[in-house]
Amino acid sequence: MHSDADSNPSPLLAVDNLTLRFSSASGNVVDGVSFSVSPGETLCIVGESGCGKSVTALSLMGLLPMPPAQITAGSAMFDGKDLLRMPRREMAAIRGNRMAMIFQEPMTSLNPAYRIGDQIAEVVLRHRPVTRKQARARALEMLDRVKIPAAVKRLDDYPHQLSGGMRQRVMIAMALANDPALLIADEPTTALDVTIQAQILQLIRTLQEETGTALIMITHDLGVVAEVGDRVAVMYAGRIVEQGSVDDVFIDPQHPYTLGLMSSIPSLSKREGRLTTIPGMVPTVDTMPPGCRFAPRCPFAGAECKAAVPPLTDLSPGHAAACIRAPLEAEAHFDGAVA
Template sequence: MLDHTRRKSESDAAHPLLKVENLSVRFDGAPAGINVVDDVSFAVAKGRTLCIVGESGCGKSVTALALMGLLPTPPARIVGGRALFDGKDLLALPDRERADMRGNQTAMIFQEPMTSLNPVFTVGDQITEGILRHRKISKAAASERALEMLRRVRIPAPEKRMRAFPHELSGGMRQRVMIAMALANEPQLLIADEPTTALDVTIQAQIIALIHQLQKESGMAMILITHDLGVVAEVADEVVVMYAGRVVESGPVEDIFADPQHPYTIGLMGSVPSLGRRQGRLTTIPGTVPPAELMPRGCRFSPRCPFADQRCVSDPPPLIELSPGHRARCWYAPLELHREPIR
C-alpha cells in the first residue's frame, strides 16, 4: 500500500499543476543578501494537498501572497525564481492577467475572515461580486450560484445568510463564507492560509473537514499553510517545512512523519500534545525565529539546534535528497549517524 502511494506521488510530481522554483522575496531595508523567502521550491498536482508548516515568521504567508500577486510592492520585491501554473509563470504575468486568474483559476482563503470580508456589504453581495467578475452571467444567475455555494459549505438558513452582514455571523460561519467565495468559480488551485487560526477547536475540525471534502469533490490542488501537525497528518500528501524563509525539509507526508531528518522538524513534532497518558513533558524549541537583521550566516536554525557545530554556524547547508522525494537541509542528515548532540 505504501509503495502504491509512493508511485502515485511520484507520478503526480512529474506533472504538477503548480511548480515553484527558487522563489526569493526581499523586503526593502533588509540587510544585504537576506531574503524573507529564500530559494523556495515545491510542486503540487491536481487533487493533491501540499502542507507548508513552520512557526510564525518563517515565510509561509509571504510565499502564498507572492504566488497570488498580493504582496505590497514596495516594500516587498520578488527577486528570484518562477512559479509555473499550468505552464504559465505567475510571477511574470501582467497585473491585469494576474487579476483575471485570481479568484478564478486560483483562489485563497485568509486567516481572519472578519478582516477579509467587507463589513458594509452583505454576504450575498460579496460572493456574487466575485462570480460576476469572472463569469459572463446575469446578476440573478450569479446570486443563485452564491446561494448554491452557501448550501455547499453547509451554512444553516442560507437564504437568510445571503442578506446578512459579516458582523451578524459567527467566526465559523464567516470562514464558511470565505470558503464559498474562494470556491465559487471552481478554481484549479486553492491556497488556504491558516484558515482556522481564529476559531475554537471544534469549529477548526469542522472547517478543515469541509475544505478537504470540497477538494475531493472538485479535484483541485491545495496548498494548506498551517502550524498544526495534526491537520498535516490528516490531509497532506506532501509536506514542506519552512524555517526563517528557507525550506529545511520536504517530502511525502509518510516520510516526514515516519523519519523526520531535520532537527527543526523533530522539534515541531515533539511539541505536539497527544491523547492518552503523557510520558514526560512536551518538547520545546529554545529561542525564536531570528529577524532579518540578526539572520545567522550559516544554517539559519543553528542558534537553536542541539547538533550545530562551527560548520553549521559558518556555512549554509544544501538541501540534499535522502530518499526519493525526501529532502533535508542539514549537514548531519541522516541524523541516525549523530544520535548525540555535537556541542
C-alpha cells in the same frame, strides 16, 4: 489523505528558487524556496510564525506591494505562465478565478458593509459571463455546498450576523465559487475553536475531493498537516529545511527543526515529564545567521553548520532535508529546553 495524488505527477504549480526581500531589510525574507503541487494534491507548508509562509503565499497571489517587496530570483510556473512576472491586469484575471485564497481571519476579508450573498455573487460576476440573477443563484449554491444552514436566509445577512465558523465557510464558498484549479489556505482555522476547526478542515477536504482542486495549506499546526496533507514542506527562517510525503516526514523526520516540532506536540499516551520546546526564537530578517539558519537553536550544530548553507538533499525518493547531519541516527532525540 489522498492516495491518487501520485497518479498525476505533472505539477499545476511549480515554484523554483523563489527569493524575496523587503527594501528596508538586510536579508531575504524568503530565500531560495522551491516546491510544487499537482491537481488534487494537498501540500502543507508548516513552520513557526515569522518563517515566511504567508509572505510566500501572498507573493504567489500577487498581493504583496512592490515595492517595498522585491522578488530578486526564482519563478512560479502556473498553467505554463510565470506568476512572478505576470502583468498586474493578467494576475487580477487569474486571482479569484483560476487561483483563490482563504485567509486566517474572515472578518478582515469580508466587507462588513455588503451582504454575503452579494459578496460571493460579485466574485462570480467579475470572472464569468453571467447575469446578476445567475451569480446570486451560484452564491446560494455555494452556501449550500459549504453546509451553511438556511442558506436562502443567510444570503442577505451581513458578516457581523454570522459566527466565526460560518464566516469562514462563506470565505470558502467565495474562494471556490469559480472552481479554481489552485486554492491557497493561510491558517484557515487558527481563529476557530477545536470543534469548528475540525469541521472546516473536513469541509475543505471534501470539497477538494469533489473538485480536484490543488491545495496549499499554510499552517503552524502539525495536527492539521496529519489531517489533510499529502506532502509537507517544513519552512524555517525563509528556507525549506525538509520536504517529503506526510508519512515520510512524520515517521522519519530528518531535520533537527522538524524533530523539534514533533517533540513539541502533546501526547495523549505519555504523561511523564514536561513538553519539549525548541530553545530560542526564529531570527528576524535582519539577524539571519550565516550558514544553517537553524544552527543557533540546534542541539546537533557544530562549527561546520555555521560556515555554509546546507543544500536541500534527497535522502530517499521524494524526501529531502537541508542538514549536513542527515540522515539523523534513529536514537537521536531532540533535547531542547523545557517549557
